[in-house]
Amino acid sequence: MIRLQAVSVTYPSAARPVLRDLSLDLHDGRFTVVIGASGCGKTTLLNLIAGFLQPTAGSASIDGLPITGPGAERGVVFQSDALLPWQNVQENVAFGLRLAGQSPQQRQAKAREYLALTGLQDYADAAIWELSGGMRQRVSLARALAVDPRFLLLDEPLGALDALTREQMQEHLLQVWKTTGKGIFMITHSVEEALFLATDLVLLRARPGRVASVRRLHFGERFAAGESARSIKSDPRFVSLREEILEQLLHPQADDVSEEAYS
Numbered sequence: 689m690i691r692l693q694a695v696s697v698t699y700p701s702a703a704r705p706v707l708r709d710l711s712l713d714l715h716d717g718r719f720t721v722v723i724g725a726s727g728c729g730k731t732t733l734l735n736l737i738a739g740f741l742q743p744t745a746g747s748a749s750i751d752g753l754p755i756t757g758p759g760a761e762r763g764v765v766f767q768s769d770a771l772l773p774w775q776n777v778q779e780n781v782a783f784g785l786r787l788a789g790q791s792p793q794q795r796q797a798k799a800r801e802y803l804a805l806t807g808l809q810d811y812a813d814a815a816i817w818e819l820s821g822g823m824r825q826r827v828s829l830a831r832a833l834a835v836d837p838r839f840l841l842l843d844e845p846l847g848a849l850d851a852l853t854r855e856q857m858q859e860h861l862l863q864v865w866k867t868t869g870k871g872i873f874m875i876t877h878s879v880e881e882a883l884f885l886a887t888d889l890v891l892l893r894a895r896p897g898r899v900a901s902v903r904r905l906h907f908g909e910r911f912a913a914g915e916s917a918r919s920i921k922s923d924p925r926f927v928s929l930r931e932e933i934l935e936q937l938l939h940p941q942a943d944d945v946s947e948e949a950y951s
């Protein structure tokens with residue numbers, strides 16, 4: 689488990705903390721989604737978990753050991769895909785494996801496995817510029833998965849995609865989550881996306897960033913168990929919760945921190 693305990697972050701150039709006294713647990717195998725107003729500190733939170741940033745106060749740990757930097761058990765996928773345009777799809781997926789010292793045969797086998805998992809088995813030899821935005825994000829996902837991290841950290845990975853591709857990618861992410869059993873931590877600006885994917889939905893308050901609520905949800909689990917996305921997204925409980933969270937984002941109230949459970 690990854691644990692943030694009473695973390696605060698103040699950037700050297702800033703007078704006020706971006707995150708203050710924030711505590712959050714990320715459980716193995718669960719899909720934690722963070723939503724909050726622009727600038728409330730979501731990426732800062734991800735950077736803490738990834739080990740790119742150290743807290744000014746409080747602690748970030750994995751299995752009780754301090755997070756002191758990036759680690760192979762935490763794979764990161766950014767909004768812009770950061771693929772290497774001079775390498776083909778398979779070489780991009782195998783990139784981390786080469787850094788890990790694996791042989792060319794091992795790299796090829798692993799890359800093929802994760803290309804199949806992300807539905808790109810027919811594109812191993814394709815150039816990056818030949819791919820659509822959704823396919824590029826799937827290559828990024830395959831590259832992060834190939835080094836077999838315990839947790840995937842996704843910073844608004846679907847933000848640049850058109851609406852239809854985005855819905856398809858949401859379904860794809862749930863399938864990958866179900867197949868691999870990885871813990872996922874994801875940032876999104878879409879309330880509907882957050883509700884559909886999350887087992888743990890974290891709402892952040894702004895200035896300074898802190899946890900307003902953590903909800904346990906089961907909509908993504910229902911999709912993983914075979915229910916259709918349309919049926920889930922039109923479920924009255926889904927619709928009313930979407931409106932409730934939108935209202936909380938648009939008109940934040942007092943700083944009550946709550947733990948709630950929804951089906």
Ligand SMILES: Nc1ncnc2c1ncn2[C@@H]1O[C@H](COP(=O)(O)OP(=O)(O)OP(=O)(O)O)[C@@H](O)[C@H]1O
Pocket residue numbers: 699700701702706724725726727728729730731732733
């Ligand atoms: N390296 C930095 N130095 C100084 N200030 C920073 C730095 N990185 C982020 N900030 C500031 O911290 C605040 C939170 O930024 P962050 O990117 O974490 O928020 P966010 O919720 O991810 O935003 P968005 O939803 O717009 O992507 C912003 O006001 C931002 O300007």
